[in-house]
Amino acid sequence: MRVYSGIQPTGRKHLGNYLGAIRHYVTGQEQAAAAGDESIFCVVDLHATTVAYDPKELRDRTYDTIAILLAAGIDPSQSVLYRQSDVPEAPELTWLLTSVTAHGELNRMHQFKEKSAQQRELVSAGLFLYPVLMAADMLAFRADRVPVGDDQRQHIELTRDIAERFNARFGEGQAILRAPEGVYPTVAARVMDLQQPEKKMSTSSGSVEGTVYVLDEPKAIEKKLKRAVTDSEDPPRIQRDVAAKPGVTNLIDILAATTDRTPDEVVASLADARGYGDLKVQAAQAVVETFAPLQERYRELREDEAAIEAALAVGAEKASAIAAPILADVREAMGVGPRR
Numbered sequence: 001m002r003v004y005s006g007i008q009p010t011g012r013k014h015l016g017n018y019l020g021a022i023r024h025y026v027t028g029q030e031q032a033a034a035a036g037d038e039s040i041f042c043v044v045d046l047h048a049t050t051v052a053y054d055p056k057e058l059r060d061r062t063y064d065t066i067a068i069l070l071a072a073g074i075d076p077s078q079s080v081l082y083r084q085s086d087v088p089e090a091p092e093l094t095w096l097l098t099s100v101t102a103h104g105e106l107n108r109m110h111q112f113k114e115k116s117a118q119q120r121e122l123v124s125a126g127l128f129l130y131p132v133l134m135a136a137d138m139l140a141f142r143a144d145r146v147p148v149g150d151d152q153r154q155h156i157e158l159t160r161d162i163a164e165r166f167n168a169r170f171g172e173g174q175a176i177l178r179a180p181e182g183v184y185p186t187v188a189a190r191v192m193d194l195q196q197p198e199k200k201m202s203t204s205s206g207s208v209e210g211t212v213y214v215l216d217e218p219k220a221i222e223k224k225l226k227r228a229v230t231d232s233e234d235p236p237r238i239q240r241d242v243a244a245k246p247g248v249t250n251l252i253d254i255l256a257a258t259t260d261r262t263p264d265e266v267v268a269s270l271a272d273a274r275g276y277g278d279l280k281v282q283a284a285q286a287v288v289e290t291f292a293p294l295q296e297r298y299r300e301l302r303e304d305e306a307a308i309e310a311a312l313a314v315g316a317e318k319a320s321a322i323a324a325p326i327l328a329d330v331r332e333a334m335g336v337g338p339r340r
């Protein structure tokens, strides 16, 4: 089995990214290695060019993101870790798949509608084709499972449709491409904004004070958690209740996730607490302790771009070795290029 994850190269990964995704990549990689499965991680710098961006920033943020993944425990000898632009197969497949992708389908993508409305200068053709490149990422590797955020459901459904349409049109009875399965986070795995706990923690749409970054200084982490919005229930009650107590619920879930306990265990351990202060202090300490070793490794790794490039070169080679034969099948089936 092959598990494929695509990660945006925004260097500013936050607690929600860490608890909802990065942490699971690392455990997934270990389980995969034990079961003889494969994990592939792709930092999607080509997707980042579909909206206005600064070239120097993109290169730096891509290094930042790769260094965060390495620091968190992604091991390039156990997994395939590659930078999207280093491996030409998926971009080539993107073009080939446009032949079985309907213009109308792309026009209906929520993310395209939202992002195109935000663009001030140019709605690029790349933004429109974004979902086809994403489909090609997965299909070029015949990925079986793809862990993604809820917001990516429509893109995964499109990917499955593209794969099935491709097979029907060109496969002559064979499944040349594999429709991947999306794996979505459970509701409890969601980290909410500390200031607006009814909203997901997010770099783009959240509040600055309510977003804890993986690379925040311990002092900043403490400050943000201590100022987290709770509620004014009297007497204060430390209980999970997403609807009535979203702030408290979020803090319980964060403390549970960062101390490897269940929310119930956290609630029981705080049975004698008088206010929400203990919950906040403990959550702050647990987040600081979770990020401390990661931050230390990050600082060492990030300094050495040559070492990052060396790891990426290995990743690109492994990725191409998987994707090239799949692309050869696609080209053969589509009648492009020489006969095999």
Ligand code: TRP
Binding pocket: 004, 005, 006, 007, 008, 044, 047, 133, 134, 137, 138, 146, 147, 148, 149, 152
């Ligand atoms: N679009 C995804 C996101 O915003 C990132 C991504 C690009 C991706 N290619 C992918 C995710 C392939 C999974 C598989 O999160």
